[in-house]
Amino acid sequence: QQPVQSPQAVILREGEDAVINCSSSKALYSVHWYRQKHGEAPVFLMILLKGGEQKGHDKISASFNEKKQQSSLYLTASQLSYSGTYFCGFHNTDKLIFGTGTRLQVFP
Amino acid sequence: NAGVTQTPKFRVLKTGQSMTLLCAQDMNHEYMYWYRQDPGMGLRLIHYSVGEGTTAKGEVPDGYNVSRLKKQNFLLGLESAAPSQTSVYFCASSSTTLYRQGRNYGYTFGSGTRLTVV
Numbered sequence: 001q002q003p004v005q006s007p008q009a010v011i012l013r014e015g016e017d018a019v020i021n022c023s024s025s026k027a028l029y030s031v032h033w034y035r036q037k038h039g040e041a042p043v044f045l046m047i048l049l050k051g052g053e054q055k056g057h058d059k060i061s062a063s064f065n066e067k068k069q070q071s072s073l074y075l076t077a078s079q080l081s082y083s084g085t086y087f088c089g090f091h092n093t094d095k096l097i098f099g100t101g102t103r104l105q106v107f108p
Numbered sequence: 109n110a111g112v113t114q115t116p117k118f119r120v121l122k123t124g125q126s127m128t129l130l131c132a133q134d135m136n137h138e139y140m141y142w143y144r145q146d147p148g149m150g151l152r153l154i155h156y157s158v159g160e161g162t163t164a165k166g167e168v169p170d171g172y173n174v175s176r177l178k179k180q181n182f183l184l185g186l187e188s189a190a191p192s193q194t195s196v197y198f199c200a201s202s203s204t205t206l207y208r209q210g211r212n213y214g215y216t217f218g219s220g221t222r223l224t225v226v
Contacts, residue, residue: 002152034215041198043217045214087151095166097153100148101150
């Protein structure tokens with residue numbers, strides 16, 4: 001069963017913040033986050049391994065609550081280049097199952 | 109530095125025709141995957157392979173077959189194409205060790221194949 005992402009879409013002005021949430025009904029080993037620009041392949045952002053772990057990548061960070069089987073992606077002071085569709089992926093025994101995606105649009 | 113290469117990039121098939129999508133990677137990765145992407149559905153796993161000569165079913169395997177005869181190649185076959193298989197297909201590969209030398213490595217994706225079945 002696919003992880004559930006929310007919201008489905010976000011519209012931001014440059015400099016605003018956003019949070020994307022991802023939850024699973026199955027036990028998880030790790031969480032991946034990817035960004036996909038229109039017409040392009042998904043690009044890896046980060047992996048979170050342990051419950052409670054947090055990571056950062058420029059002004060994009062994420063957390064992973066293993067017990068709740070949830071992860072959140074935080075985009076701070078958004079830039080135009082952040083526009084795209086964000087996917088979480090829950091890793092379980094050799095394979096990655098992706099969520100349905102969150103479309104993020106950043107306007108000047 | 110090619111990474112993951114998919115061929116063809118575009119294809120139009122008639123219902124009932126067959127075809128093979130080729131994925132090649134030059135990173136010496138053990139794991140390879142085929143996903144399909146449809147609007148509103150995200151990326152769904154079709155089949156995957158954890159090494160040469162091995163394959164396994166993913167979330168949506170029906171209507172597809174795969175083969176991994178060489179480590180660097182992963183083929184996806186459609187024996188009798190149906191309009192429901194109209195989609196964008198992505199191949200991906202990864203190392204067995206996603207975390208090494210202080211860095212995390214995720215999946216590397218190919219640029220995709222846009223398939224239309226009429």
